[in-house]
Amino acid sequence: MLRAHAEQAYAHELTALAQADDRPRPPRWKLSPWAVSTYLLGGTLPDGTVITPKYIGSRRLVEIAVASLATDRSLLLLGVPGTAKSWVSEHLAAAISGDSTLVVQGTAGTPEEAIRYGWNYAKLLAEGPSESALVPGPVMRAMRTGGLVRFEELTRVPSDVQDSLITILSEKTLPVPELDTEVQARRGFNLIATANNRDKGVNDLSAALRRRFTTVVLPLPDSLDAEVEIVQSRVQSLGASLELPADLAALSEIRRVVTVMRELRSGVTADGRTTIKSPSSTLSTAEAISVVTSGLSLATHFGDGRVGASDVAAGLLGAVVKDPVQDAVVWQEYLETVVRNRPEWDDLYRACRELDTDQPAR
Structure with missing residues (x-):
């Protein structure tokens, strides 16, 4: 079943x-x-x-x-x-x-x-x-x-x-x-x-x-580590039931997805230095689980078996941009003011920009 x-x-x-x-x-x-x-x-x-x-x-x-x-x-x-x-x-x-x-x-x-x-x-x-x-x-x-x-x-x-x-x-x-x-x-x-x-x-x-x-x-998880643990546990369970054997040994993509969700719903970056707009969507832990599970499926069927930035980018876009006008603006500002300025997130920035049909990837 x-x-x-x-x-x-x-x-x-x-x-x-x-x-x-x-x-x-x-x-x-x-x-x-x-x-x-x-x-x-x-x-x-x-x-x-x-x-x-x-x-x-x-x-x-x-x-x-x-x-x-x-x-x-x-x-x-x-x-x-x-x-x-x-x-x-x-x-x-x-x-x-x-x-x-x-x-x-x-x-x-x-x-x-x-x-x-x-x-x-x-x-x-x-x-x-x-x-x-x-x-x-x-x-x-x-x-x-x-x-x-x-x-x-x-x-x-x-x-x-x-x-x-x-x-x-x-x-x-x-x-x-x-x-x-x-x-x-x-x-x-x-x-x-x-x-x-x-x-x-x-x-x-x-x-x-x-x-x-x-x-x-029931509150949202109070820390990044707690939310990462929840997402990892549920994704591993779902991946096993759906027979998705892609590699999730490295937690980097889960941590990045959860960080994006937490920053957008709180309206401030993790270091507290930058205020950002929040989208109309809830961006709950359940959304993070859905994004990573979707990435797991992409990596299994169309990738090299290891979940990467290109596998989670589409899920992030779909989770954040529920209103094609208001949320699209919020997402673009977040990409340019936060994601772009994190060198270790360069691959995620490029993958997200490649999905944007209005502006070419840089």
Whole structure:
């Protein structure tokens, strides 16, 4: 398969953690909160099993998130796009419930049925409302099994649909008025939602709904080295699954890509000496991963097998220039005032200029 679910891809680590885990586990949890945190952050077990880090960041933030899910409060992972919110929610569900597939994808067109339940209309017309005609959604299935359900992009969902979660999260029940019954959540049930900081104005959460969540803000990596480590780890994993054997032993291209992303989104160069304009795009860690993975593919199929400046230049241009007018100006100024004045980046400067159809490479 192209991409295995977290509980499949890391099954050996989850099994080793379960065998070594002798700490108390909340009802229906596959692992204790300590083991869940170890799975997310990485470590070495007494038997020598190495647990790879899934999230590189603050341990305390992970502990707060896990502790919240061990109570009756749901968890809201908040942050700018590309801060691993969905990645963290998937791995939390895999470690806690052993199943990360109960997902509601929030969009502007998400109906209330996606949160509650639907109907098999053939049976509904033939038999009328009945248990066999009811089609449970991910939330109802998680309530019945005492598992975790994930809700992606909660602020993308219309406000009236959001509010249908209030009874579920506060009363732990889901009424089914058509059958004059309700589904009561089993112990272990909880919900992990994700939302983007930049989407606050789309469909902001009501105060009543927000009170049902413990909010954890996932920040961008606070240092260049931390972000390079994240990008390297994810690119190596993606490269292996996509069978891209290009050489990434040298971290120079990853470090340069990450440096470009960090400088453009912060509006200042790494040495703090030059102020630069920021583009309209987010330029998150996820964008850096995409740029390097694209370069990996170019080096594998059209290059000498070693990722170089010419392999990442196109990815950088595509990541930065989302608005062909405003962002193009920002990118050109950055090339001329920053990249051009770094002698060790001369190859990157020339590769980026060669992609510019308006001005010839120098």
